[in-house]
Amino acid sequence: MPQFGGFMNDPTAQMGLQMGQSAMKVGQEYVEQNFNRYINVSALKHYFNVSNRYVLSKTLLVLFPWRHRPWSRSQTNTASPSHNGSTTTQFLPPREDVNSPDMYIPLMAFITYVLLTTLIAGLNGKFEPQLLGMTLSNASVVIILELLVLWLGRYFLNISSESQIYDLVAYSGYKFVGVIVTIAVAAIVNRGKGTGGWVGWTVFAYTFMANAFFLLRSLKYVLLPPDNSPSNPSMQTIARGQRSRRTQFLFVYSYVVQFAFMWWLTALNFTSGVPVVAGGKGIKGRWGR
Amino acid sequence: MASYGYQPNPAPQPQSSYSAQNNLNFYQSSYPQQPVSGHSTPFQAAYGAGTQSNAYGASGTANYGFGAFPAQAGASGQMGTGQSGLRTGWLAAFGTEGYEGEPPLLEELGVNFGHIQMKTLTVLNPVARIDQNIMDDADLAGPFLFCALFGTFLLLSGKLWFGYVCGLAALGAFSLNFIFSMMSPPLSQDEMNAAQSQHYGGSNHLSSTLTLGRSSSVLGYCLLPLVFASLLGVLLPLDSLIGYIVVSLAIAWCTYSSSAMFCVVGRMTNMRGLVAYPLALFYVGFGIMAIFSSRGTGRIDAMKAET
Numbered sequence: 358m359p360q361f362g363g364f365m366n367d368p369t370a371q372m373g374l375q376m377g378q379s380a381m382k383v384g385q386e387y388v389e390q391n392f393n394r395y396i397n398v399s400a401l402k403h404y405f406n407v408s409n410r411y412v413l414s415k416t417l418l419v420l421f422p423w424r425h426r427p428w429s430r431s432q433t434n435t436a437s438p439s440h441n442g443s444t445t446t447q448f449l450p451p452r453e454d455v456n457s458p459d460m461y462i463p464l465m466a467f468i469t470y471v472l473l474t475t476l477i478a479g480l481n482g483k484f485e486p487q488l489l490g491m492t493l494s495n496a497s498v499v500i501i502l503e504l505l506v507l508w509l510g511r512y513f514l515n516i517s518s519e520s521q522i523y524d525l526v527a528y529s530g531y532k533f534v535g536v537i538v539t540i541a542v543a544a545i546v547n548r549g550k551g552t553g554g555w556v557g558w559t560v561f562a563y564t565f566m567a568n569a570f571f572l573l574r575s576l577k578y579v580l581l582p583p584d585n586s587p588s589n590p591s592m593q594t595i596a597r598g599q600r601s602r603r604t605q606f607l608f609v610y611s612y613v614v615q616f617a618f619m620w621w622l623t624a625l626n627f628t629s630g631v632p633v634v635a636g637g638k639g640i641k642g643r644w645g646r
Numbered sequence: 647m648a649s650y651g652y653q654p655n656p657a658p659q660p661q662s663s664y665s666a667q668n669n670l671n672f673y674q675s676s677y678p679q680q681p682v683s684g685h686s687t688p689f690q691a692a693y694g695a696g697t698q699s700n701a702y703g704a705s706g707t708a709n710y711g712f713g714a715f716p717a718q719a720g721a722s723g724q725m726g727t728g729q730s731g732l733r734t735g736w737l738a739a740f741g742t743e744g745y746e747g748e749p750p751l752l753e754e755l756g757v758n759f760g761h762i763q764m765k766t767l768t769v770l771n772p773v774a775r776i777d778q779n780i781m782d783d784a785d786l787a788g789p790f791l792f793c794a795l796f797g798t799f800l801l802l803s804g805k806l807w808f809g810y811v812c813g814l815a816a817l818g819a820f821s822l823n824f825i826f827s828m829m830s831p832p833l834s835q836d837e838m839n840a841a842q843s844q845h846y847g848g849s850n851h852l853s854s855t856l857t858l859g860r861s862s863s864v865l866g867y868c869l870l871p872l873v874f875a876s877l878l879g880v881l882l883p884l885d886s887l888i889g890y891i892v893v894s895l896a897i898a899w900c901t902y903s904s905s906a907m908f909c910v911v912g913r914m915t916n917m918r919g920l921v922a923y924p925l926a927l928f929y930v931g932f933g934i935m936a937i938f939s940s941r942g943t944g945r946i947d948a949m950k951a952e953t
Contacts, residue, residue, distance in 0.1 A: 389925065396853055398853055399853070401828055402828055402832055402853070404828075405825070406829075406830045406916065407829075407917070408916070408920075409917065409919050409920060410914075412920060434738060439927035459949070461825075463827070464825065464922060465923060465927070468924070468927050472927055472930055472931060472934070475934060476930075478933055479934060479938045484934070484938040486807055486810035486935060489810075489814070489825075489931065489934075490813075510690070532917060
């Protein structure tokens with residue numbers, strides 16, 4: 358009976374096939390190992406372990422942080438994985454602790470910001486799909502710069518634990534919530550003509566102060582932890598000089614850095630004209646409509 | 647055709663002894679100096695129904711150039727004799743027959759119209775119950791079709807935005823898969839083992855039951871209401887109040903069905919609102935493209951003209 362694909366019966370071809378299969382397997386294992394080295398998946402999952410109630414209360418907290426009482430994160434004592442009888446303390450996930458940072462809100466706020474600016478630009482008659490990409494790149498530049506500041510700060514402040522860096526990255530994204538509120542309110546009041554004017558500046562100032570207060574209170578526990586907490590795994594007391602350095606960093610970060618970035622983000626409103634792309638024509642010029 | 651993609655092993659094969667001899671003979675002399683014989687089909691030659699002369703004739707008949715697919719390494723020394731089962735002659739050349747035992751083309755490609763229809767109806771019916779295994783065969787044929795339709799309707803409105811549709815779909819699929827993998831509860835240890843051993847489903851990397859293929863499939867199928875909205879946008883301008891309402895309804899419908907599917911497949915049923923929000927953002931992106939692509943009431947062009 359003639360068989361379809363009979364070249365597989367050839368020993369040479371079969372050997373080649375097996376070699377190819379094992380090569381692919383080795384390659385996959387290599388990728389998997391290195392993937393887990395760069396992105397700690399279980400640590401990231403902790404930041405996305407949120408609930409409906411958490412998201413609502415945290416968003417309100419970012420906008421109205423004035424009256425919130427305890428800012429410290431709750432800890433739990435769990436059995437140590439090394440089974441030597443001792444207990445390790447871990448922070449509770451965001452689902453159970455409203456003071457815990459998460460990455461869901463910052464990520465959603467970032468994407469909402471990109472879409473909102475594009476929508477407002479579109480309602481002003483200046484939509485082109487490149488706007489989506491341009492806004493995304495601009496906002497990504499802000500994020501990258503902020504990560505750079507945090508990374509440098511990590512060296513100056515001698516932050517060793519990895520979870521602290523993830524915490525800082527998460528906290529840096531909360532300003533997008535304030536930026537969104539500013540842009541939305543200004544668009545409604547100014548009829549989309551930009552974020553200038555009394556209302557725009559007032560809302561901007563308010564959200565900036567709220568964000569700064571929120572960061573100050575929350576980051577105090579991240580950067581200046583009381584001893585014997587999970588963010589201080591080596592149980593070393595932080596030296597006096599280092600404490601004051603960290604406090605200075607905290608103030609500078611919360612006020613100056615956030616102000617600069619928030620202002621930059623809200624100023625990107627594209628109503629003064631679409632930034633010129635190379636070639637200067639854009640879609641309208643090409644298709645003549 | 648001078649190119650034989652696969653040079654057969656001229657050593658005698660154990661399967662068919664008669665053809666081993668043929669093999670040796672034909673390998674040298676199969677080039678079309680043989681008289682073309684219209685009578686013997688390659689099939690007959692393969693089964694040895696004819697004599698040696700038949701086999702000779704058959705070898706010259708057809709060098710179809712199917713270099714890669716001899717029927718058997720031993721039995722067919724020449725690719726084109728059609729001992730693999732192809733018939734010869736004019737009628738067969740214009741027919742749709744193929745090799746024997748070959749599965750139908752659509753089945754080979756993995757396009758299962760019954761499944762596509764079932765999934766499409768699940769999307770269109772807002773009150774349907776979603777089976778947990780609906781996405782086990784995560785095909786992308788339906789999603790590709792819907793994205794192509796969306797782009798086509800935008801084209802009929804005057805905007806050549808296929809590239810942007812494709813880019814938004816790809817970017818959204820990657821990031822939504824990442825987000826939902828992070829949000830879904832981690833796989834238990836035996837699920838991880840199962841995923842690793844048989845590729846049964848679920849990504850080992852991100853420790854969830856969602857893979858990129860499944861996420862893209864769900865997102866693509868749930869784009870259907872927006873495809874309808876863009877079809878409507880060909881006929882009436884979406885830039886008006888009724889256009890906004892229609893597109894908002896379409897976005898809400900898309901979000902509703904896709905969040906239902908993701909919650910079931912990703913086992914996150916208590917977080918449906920949180921799952922729905924990123925999906926809403928994704929579909930708002932498409933909705934923005936649909937609205938601002940329409941020829942409109944002239945309001946947008948007037949605004950462009952005045953600035």
